[in-house]
Amino acid sequence: MNQRTLPLFRLSRKINRSFTVSFMLFLLLAVFGVFMALPLVFAVSNAFKPLDELFIFPPRFFVSNPTVDNFYDLVALMGNSWVPLSRYITNTLLITIIGTAGHILFASAAAYPLAKYRFPGSNALFTIVVLSLMFSAQVTAIPNYMVMSWLGWINTQASIIIPSLAFPLGLFLMKQFMEQIPDALLEAAKIDGANEYRIYWTIVMPNVKPAWLTLMILQFPMLWGSDGGNFIYSENLKTLHYALGQIALGGIARAGVGAAVALVLMIVPITLFIISQSSVIQTMATSGMKD
């Protein structure tokens, strides 16, 4: 059969596909897709519910009289509070933007020599980074607190930003992606008299743009959702996520406002992912661990 005559039947073009099994698998995908999407749809729906609909019995899933009152209430509430809402937003943005941009810069600078050269210690350093992917950050929580207090960074935003610059996953993915840059490109630049820093900045960096976006999509939600952890005490240094927690503690009266903040917190990382998805997938193709 000529492929061009049947553009509609994409699936039939593939080899060895039975229709029944395809149907069953897509049904499975659809059912679980609904399970995955439901809470998020619910979060959106909730943010537009008037208070009487939030506490209706029996509870209704979708909003029937949508309103944006919750968002007005949010602004009004935070305008009157001791620390204005804009402060929390600025803090979150500060941590997220510096942490993400810095991480991309630091991780790629370190990934370039590890991906392209062999030198004393290069293998050992990369092995340590891979090993550190194998345990979570909670393992080091206690000594980290002591390191922070020794540095005098307790109750500063540096305590959140600086460690995030050196998360291991970003370096790992960046290094795997950089390995596919052709050596000839680097050699040519060297012959033209460029030094290593120049090569890194003008040849390597522009070639790994998809990996920047991937590091961004991994780093951004983590910092965006940070509540300051154990390191930040001052109210005027706290983040948006922390403010959400405080509002949620307000109980029934604050339920609508809480839903509005939740929507704001959720929508930003998801939008970023929608924008960067194809680049992220391209980077992830090189994420494998070599034998």
Place this chain on the structure above:
Amino acid sequence: MQAETTSQPATRPAREAKTSRRMLIWREMKKNKHHYVLLSPYMILFFLFTVIPVVFSLILSFFYFNMLEFPRFVGWQNYSRLLFNDDVFMIAVKNTFLFAVITGPVSYVACFLFAWIINELSPKVRAFMTLVFYAPSISGNVYFIWLIFFSGDAYGYLNGFLIKYGFIMAPIQWLTNEKYILPIIILVQLWLSLGTSFLAFIAGLQTVDKTLIEAGAVDGIKNRWQELWFITLPSMRPQLLFGAVMQITASFAVADISIALAGLPSVNYAAHTIVTHLIDYGTIRFEMGYASAIATVLFAIMLGTNLLTQKLIRKVGE
């Protein structure tokens, strides 16, 4: 005399070889000095906040330290107390392994299965479904939505639904009833777990060589299951290894969701994990040495399981 003269030339080249090897490494290092400069900002921070803390935690686990007095060396006491005298830790270990044994493999298989089905779709639908499955893991702390869903009063969605349709008469306290806490946390954890490895699988599936599949069809591969087993899985081994590391580490680190849904401490420690135990001793009781011993045990469990799994997955393809 004879022996002395013969031994002299024998040792000198050896020593020279040693020093010249050191010189060689030094020369290599000097030649690569720009590479070290590029590495240093990241590595200084990485050592300061990851490598040194691991070593420090190991050392601290042999001390009694409450942040006020000078640390006092206690030998293996923290560990013996942890393993033999701490019933709550045993509950935490049991729960952690229960979480890990269920959420680890299930989420790993789910990541692959859904990525595999999504890969059969046309590019536009594929992008949309990828978003649907990946979104929960980056939507920050929206899992508090589940709190409303499982809320213990009649306004909770599950209770409301069950009462409305007459399954139950009175609302169930989902998050304070020992029977329900663990399954609910596992459910929410699974909902959140299609993260980095899911993306890696989606990407890996797109790079599987199409000509291999066509050649396989010629060689007598009859259906998609055979294609999956003989072609797709072996060509994705690197991504499978990476995904395994991501899922295992996450499945042992369950804590945030447990605390958000069931509180700390949870009712009768029903949702207590090694990490919440660590948080309890580290940030509430300030027994830093003891908490470090817990951290060291967690570190050993995570690293050990990961290395073992890596070995197993490498065997599968051979």
